[in-house]
Structure formats: structure tokens, C-alpha cells
Amino acid sequence: MANDLCGRGGGDILIGVDDAGRPVAGVDTGDRALLALTDLRDDGRILDRPSFTVEPAVYRGSPVIRIQVRASATPPVRFEGCVWVRPGPTTRRANREDERVLAERRRAMHAPFDARPLALTSPSDLDLDVFRQSYLPSMVAPEVIEENGRPIExxxxxxxxxxxxxxPTALGLLTVGLDPGSRIPGAYVQFVRYQGTDLDAPIADEQELRQNLVGLAGRLEPLLRSNLRTRLIEDGFRETPQPDYPLEALREICMNALMHRNYETSYAPTRIAWFEDRIEVTNPGGPFGQVREDNFDRVTDYRNPSLAAAMKGLGYVNRFGRGVGRVRKALESNGNPPAEFQVDDASWAVVIRRAA
Known part of the structure; x- marks a missing residue:
């Protein structure tokens, strides 16, 4: 229904109605049941995330659950790597022609920045080897890749x-572009390691990571790992290694910064400033959509929904809406103080402090 092959603007799903259209008894319409259905949107199996609402309703005098699905502005939407369509009363996997129709239906002028085409670009700006070897196998089900008849375009x-x-779209340049920064000036990461606790301290290491997302992720993790310091903590007769920062929290913070940052109007990079007593990760772009300074740890919205879907498919984020919780849990387990979030209209910063 999100793919909307028939052009009807989405559709409704009623839970609690049998195949003959008769309501059935015993349908749970409580908050827990509604929440479980709402979570289907965020568990990462459906990419890009569809827009739908879940609410109790009444059908022929009996309680049911209604899921109202809106047509996607950026189809095709995939479930576990496959595109599914509903051309009539049945649901089936999309064929080559279905995917072409869905792709042509995208409303580029009203799409988010990451789904818009970029001026002065051509397919030669994309690294097709990275696309075939890393991106495509992560995003598309193997049985779909094996099918013949789908050209690279x-x-x-x-x-x-x-x-x-x-x-090429902004998403194409960001994920598999040969030189994303040539068309999106802020599409890089600046890493600085200071030998002290302020910006006047001597610099031990400084790097700019100017690559597509696949290549950047490959460089970022070993860079973070190489700067960690580990000590042994005595626990009875055992010694347990403890890093000064949990790598899981660092990875989550950095990847979320890349996912949520403002690529459209800011030329500033995502910055990682590593001091002797703390790490500060800053990215341009304040709260977006439903997210505010007072609810960012409970509410999620996406400035770059297609990029978020790509990062989920590539395995760089675990599940939508869980980043803050994962960071807090990792820091607590490692003995670090809680993360400090600094949010304003133009930027977002996370400060984590070294374990005592």
C-alpha cells in the first residue's frame, strides 16, 4: 500500500476481519496491541519507513484495529529487501516493470533533500564497484538480485x-559517490585529537575523512579504536579490560550524526574532537520535524529518510529510534558518566566523558 502501484493514495488494513469481510470476536484493541503494530514501522525491516497510523475503530458494530497507510513520496518501499505491490486483491513481489513505474512516480520536487537529484552530476560520479559489491547485496534480497532483466540503471x-x-541523487553521492564533497560540501568528517582539555592544546592527530558512506565507515571504526586506551580493572582474582570509552557508544554517536545532519544548507563537517578528558561530536542541523530539545530521547523523525534507510540496510545503525538509549546503556555499563546532549536550532552536539 505504501508503494501504491494502483495510484489510490495508500490504503487501509483492518485487523479483526475475516476473509469474507465479517468481524471476528476477541480482537485486542488495547494500547499494548496498538504499540506492537506501530513498532512495525521502526524495526528496520521496512525501508524507507512508511507513514501510517494505528488506531482502534468499529467495523459493523465490532471493535477492530485500523492501520491507515499513506502512499510513499519516494517509492519503492522494501520489506526485508523485496519490493511488494498490491495490483488488485492480492499481494505479490514487484517485477521489473512495477519497479520502473514506482521509480517514475517519485515526486522529486517535494522529496527530502537526500532523494533529490543534484545538478551537474552524472552516473559517472558514482562508484559502481562499491554499489555492486557492498551496497546492493546489503539492501536487496539475494533472490531479487539473482533475477535477470534489471539493468544497472x-x-x-x-x-x-x-x-x-x-x-544521481544526494543519497547516491553520499553513499556510493566517488567524491561526495564535490557536490555536497559538508559531506565529510573532521577528526582532531588534542593533547589536553581545551582547543588551545597541542594537536596529536588531525584527519579529514572525505569518502562515500561505505568507505567512511570502513575508515572511521579503526580510527576510533586506535585512539582508545584500555586499563585492567581487578575483580577478585580476575582482571577485566576497560576502555576509557565504549566503542559501541562512539560508533552509535558518530553514525547518528552522519544520518541526521543537515547536508542541504550547511557546509560544516561532522566534527569529532577528542580531548584528554572527553569526546565531543558535533553535527550541523538542529531538531527536525517532531523532534524538540525536550523530547529527542523519546521521539524520532528523519531529515534524511532515505539515508537513514540505507544506513539501516548497511548495518551502520541497529534499529530506528534506539540510538540514545543504546549510548546511555553502553556508557553506564562501561562506568562512564552519562552523555551530555547540547541542542540548539542550528546544531547538535554530544559530549561523553572518560571513565574514571
Whole structure:
């Protein structure tokens, strides 16, 4: 229904109605049941995330649950790597022609920045080897890849990396571009390691990571790991290694910064400033959509929804809406103080302090 092959604007799903259209007894319409259905949107199996609402309703005098699905502005939407469509009363896997229709239906002018085409770009700006070897196997089910008849142009378009007429999108440049910064100036990470606790301290290491997302992730983790210091903590007759920062929390913070940052109007990089007593990760772009300074740890919204879907498919984020909780848990387990979040209209910063 999110793919909306028939062009009807989405559709409704009623839970509590049998195949003959009769209501059935005993349907649970409580908050827990509604929440379990709402979580289907955020568990990462459906990418890009669809827009739908879940609410109790009445059908022929009996209680049911209604899921109202809106048509996606950036189809095709995939479930576990497959595109599914509903051309009539049945649901089936999309064929090549279905995917072409869905790709052409995308409303580029109203799409988020990451789904828009970029001027002065061509398919030659994309690293097709990275696409075939790393990106495509992560995003598309193996049985779909094995099917014949889908040319590279349709594969790129189906995954929102190019428009139907072949122009690379911001997502394409960010994820598999040869040089993303040539068209998106802020698309890089600046890493600085200071030998002290303030910006006037001598610099021990400084690097700029200017690569597509696949290459950047490959460089970022070993860079973070190499700067960690580990000590042995005595626990009875055992000695347990404890890093000064948990790598899991660092990875989560950095990847969420790349996912949520403002690529459209800011030329500033994502910054990682590593001091002797703390690490500060800063990215341009304040709260977006439903997110506010007072609810960011409970509410999620996405400035770059296609990029978020790509990062989930590639395994760089675990599950939508769980980043803050994972960071807090990892810091607590490692003995670090709680993370400090600094949010304003133009930027977002996370400060984590060294374990005592």
C-alpha cells in the first residue's frame, strides 16, 4: 500500500476481519496491541519507513484495529529487501516493470533533500564497484538480485541513488559517490585529537575523512579504536579490560550524526574532537520535524529518510529510534558518566566523558 502501484493514495488494513469481510470476536484493541503494530514501522525491516497510523475503530458494530497507510513520496518501499505491490486483491513481489513505474512516480520536487537529484552530476560520479559489491547485496534480497532483466540503471533508481532519468541523487553521492564533497560540501568528517582539555592544546592527530558512506565507515571504526586506551580493572582474582570509552557508544554517536545532519544548507563537517578528558561530536542541523530539545530521547523523525534507510540496510545503525538509549546503556555499563546532549536550532552536539 505504501508503494501504491494502483495510484489510490495508500490504503487501509483492518485487523479483526475475516476473509469474507465479517468481524471476528476477541480482537485486542488495547494500547499494548496498538504499540506492537506501530513498532512495525521502526524495526528496520521496512525501508524507507512508511507513514501510517494505528488506531482502534468499529467495523459493523465490532471493535477492530485500523492501520491507515499513506502512499510513499519516494517509492519503492522494501520489506526485508523485496519490493511488494498490491495490483488488485492480492499481494505479490514487484517485477521489473512495477519497479520502473514506482521509480517514475517519485515526486522529486517535494522529496527530502537526500532523494533529490543534484545538478551537474552524472552516473559517472558514482562508484559502481562499491554499489555492486557492498551496497546492493546489503539492501536487496539475494533472490531479487539473482533475477535477470534489471539493468544497472533500474537498480540504481529503485534504490533512490539516481532519478528515473539517470541523474544521481544526494543519497547516491553520499553513499556510493566517488567524491561526495564535490557536490555536497559538508559531506565529510573532521577528526582532531588534542593533547589536553581545551582547543588551545597541542594537536596529536588531525584527519579529514572525505569518502562515500561505505568507505567512511570502513575508515572511521579503526580510527576510533586506535585512539582508545584500555586499563585492567581487578575483580577478585580476575582482571577485566576497560576502555576509557565504549566503542559501541562512539560508533552509535558518530553514525547518528552522519544520518541526521543537515547536508542541504550547511557546509560544516561532522566534527569529532577528542580531548584528554572527553569526546565531543558535533553535527550541523538542529531538531527536525517532531523532534524538540525536550523530547529527542523519546521521539524520532528523519531529515534524511532515505539515508537513514540505507544506513539501516548497511548495518551502520541497529534499529530506528534506539540510538540514545543504546549510548546511555553502553556508557553506564562501561562506568562512564552519562552523555551530555547540547541542542540548539542550528546544531547538535554530544559530549561523553572518560571513565574514571
Amino acid at each position: 533500474l537498480q540504481l533508481s529503485s534504490l533512490h541513488l539516481v532519478t528515473p532519468d539517470g541523474n
